Amino acid sequence: MADLPPHAAEIAAEVERLAAAPVAVTERVAELFGVLRRLVPYEAAIVQVVDPERLRFDTVGAVGYDQATMTHLLGPRQYEEVELLGLDRDGPPLRVRESPVPVAELYSWSEHFAPAGFNEGIGVPLFGPTDRHIGVLALHTEATEHPTDAARDFLGLLAPVIGEVVDPMRSVAALARIVANATAGVVLTRAGNAVELAGLPDHPVLRPGSPVLHAAAGSLAEGEPHAAFLCPDHSGAPYRDLLRISVLACPDHVPAYLRAVVLVSPPGDLHGLTRRELEILGMLIEGWSNQRIADNLVIAHRTVAAHVEHVLAKLAAPSRTLAAVRAFRLGLYVPRSLTERQTNRSAR
Structure with a gap:
């Protein structure tokens, strides 16, 4: 030298x-x-x-x-x-x-x-x-x-x-620290791939091709800085069989192919909502009727109506629309795509 x-x-x-x-x-x-x-x-x-x-x-x-x-x-x-x-x-x-x-x-x-x-x-x-x-x-x-x-x-x-x-991953890693209790995370690219996130381990629900990553990509509306939802946990972790998924949009100054940070954490306060009610909230957010929900979940119409009444009471919402808005804002729902996947698995 x-x-x-x-x-x-x-x-x-x-x-x-x-x-x-x-x-x-x-x-x-x-x-x-x-x-x-x-x-x-x-x-x-x-x-x-x-x-x-x-x-x-x-x-x-x-x-x-x-x-x-x-x-x-x-x-x-x-x-x-x-x-x-x-x-x-x-x-x-x-x-x-x-x-x-x-x-x-x-x-x-x-x-x-x-x-x-x-x-x-x-x-x-x-x-x-x-x-x-x-x-x-x-x-x-x-x-x-x-x-x-x-x-x-x-x-x-x-x-x-x-x-x-x-x-550019430095800025992304700093963004991930917003969710203090995150236990795993990846960076989601615009093509739907998962990139390793320094300082956090991987998780089975964040593997490439995961329906959770697909749901994460769909949850972040254009221009919105963050979103959150719940997903079923099949890994055996003691979180009442649910995980919270937080989706944080990458800042503008990072390369355009990096879309969002996707983090896994415990579910947090569920406001007394049951797993079934959280699944129904995912369908209410998409504007589904009680009958359509009943047909999708293969349950009685009256059962769906009872669940909706319980949801309105637990979220202190006078209408289905407001309940859906509050659930979306708080991340208190399981996306329909994840509910359908679980329903299909159970049917088999």
Whole structure:
């Protein structure tokens, strides 16, 4: 390894400070650019985080590029070139002169970076815990002597901490702490996949393809910051056979493919409502009539009517509509999709 570059200790301390700063990722990245300029006197810099579902990158901070280049950096060719150069794998930083592919064959270089006057640059793959690919940091320079060997090697040492600076999951993990008694959780993507949530274990009801994840996606209306509902628990936990599912919309500054945090916790105060009444509330929220509920649950119409009367009394609601509104707001219902699944299972 080459000798450490000038001011290495101060630069490392500044990056460590940014990694711990309780501000939005865009603010951390803006400060990061200022710190890294002391290491590499760049003319342009960008941090991009990966969107694995759309096979593209989202930009969380950039300086020095024209609009055409920025448009290119958000497109599929940029994603393909990152793969081609191996910057999607955990490894050392890569300078342009060390490219495994002739730079003339790289669209981004021949059509954007070289015409803009850049003669060198470096890409730094960024990874988080459990080898999770976060994204890429790139710095471009007009001077061919930069980045130096020392700067390249030091960026490699800093890469894990820079990953903490730009990791969008930090904001998501902070969001999860809103539900203090959560016992498990995942991050739900727009494609319906479940991504590991740091600090919380998985749970059987949150596995990929789970009907609970499907219900969670449907419970969060556009623009609403949170929702909650109850689901049957078949894991044997001592929570009166129900779990509370809290759904918290991801903040705007995280990558668009991350939709919501989905958390599992004990059911809390059920206001005296029985499991059957909570299931019926799920159908009332959808505007179902007593007869339709009876047919779906294979019970008598009069039994449904009695349950509804009990629901109105326990929620202190003078009407079915208000009971449904209160139940939805408090998360005191089992979604119909989960009730139907259990009904079908029982029928077999």
